[in-house]
Amino acid sequence: MHIASSTIRRSLAATIPIVVASLALVGCGGASSSSDTGAPAPAATDQATETTAPAEAAQPGVGEVVSSDGWDFTVVSVGAAQEAVGSGALSSPAQGVYVPVTVTIVNTSNEAQFLGSDAVTIVDANGAEYSADSVASVYDQSAIPLGDVNPGITLTGPVYFDVPDGTVPTSVTFTGGLFGGQTVTVTL
Template sequence: MHTASSTIARRLAAAAPIVVAALALVGCAGASTAGSGSPAEPAPAATDQAVETAAPAEEAQPGVGQVVSSNGWDFTVVSVGAAQEAVGAGALSTPAQGVYVPVTVTIVNTSNEAQFLSSDSVAIVDANGAEYSADTVAGVYDDTAIPLGDVNPGIALTGPVYFDVPDGTTPTAVTFTGGLFGGETVTVTL
């Protein structure tokens, strides 16, 4: 009897890998037909799908015509004008070192006290990241330009701000910094 049981044990031991391999093949065949029909692509895990749908969309930067706020100011870029070589006319003009790019904006003092609007409050940025501040002299030669200085509460100013930039510069954004000593900077994409 010992011989018969050892023969059976050897046969079972020899057959076991074949049975395991057969079961594995049956399991793989079932898995490949349950998925997308392609045996090389496993079905995505439920947790992967949840992470993909739960990711928030990237917030878009404000654009032309949208109001942004910073430290008691509302700021809106209305338009960007064509580059020009000078501001003013004839003897009452000033030439640019490069070219002037006028950016028409609306600025509103939303605080309860007068605030100072400086040439450092508004800047333009080009595609290379270079930042250009407003030209204080050019605004003197255009009576529609935003005046720099104290702005009382509730006052809204609309007009161009001039930037002296190298010829060929294309602004990609306008920044506005509210507050006399460097408050929050907001960016408007062009």
């Protein structure tokens, strides 16, 4: 029996470290059960969420409606630069080139509001601001007419900007109030 007992002891001696190591791994997170502590283990994404900064809200873009002081404003498209607006004797040549920006503007207030040439501007990559050219709109029948706009009226058409040749607009701003109301920016 001494031989059998010695063999059992050696077998146990070899097996016990394996069992202890296995139990240690299970206790260190190898496998766990929510019934062990009563609370679920934290998700792996919790730590990543804590270190990630919140994303900035993106500025509205082409085709998105923005509102300002009783107006809804949408940039529809930006056209190619052109040297003049109109044709023949009934045309207006640009000092640089005209960049037409087609917009939709809706008076959402309960009274007539004035839409002036300074209500819509374009901004280039260098931060230069260009106001609308009110003379150019006279030579294009489809242009947004400047002046009083009654409640509920929707206007769609181009607004012309006389800019140096090669200017690439990066955004359009719209200021709703007659005397410097809220300004909204649309990224192009």
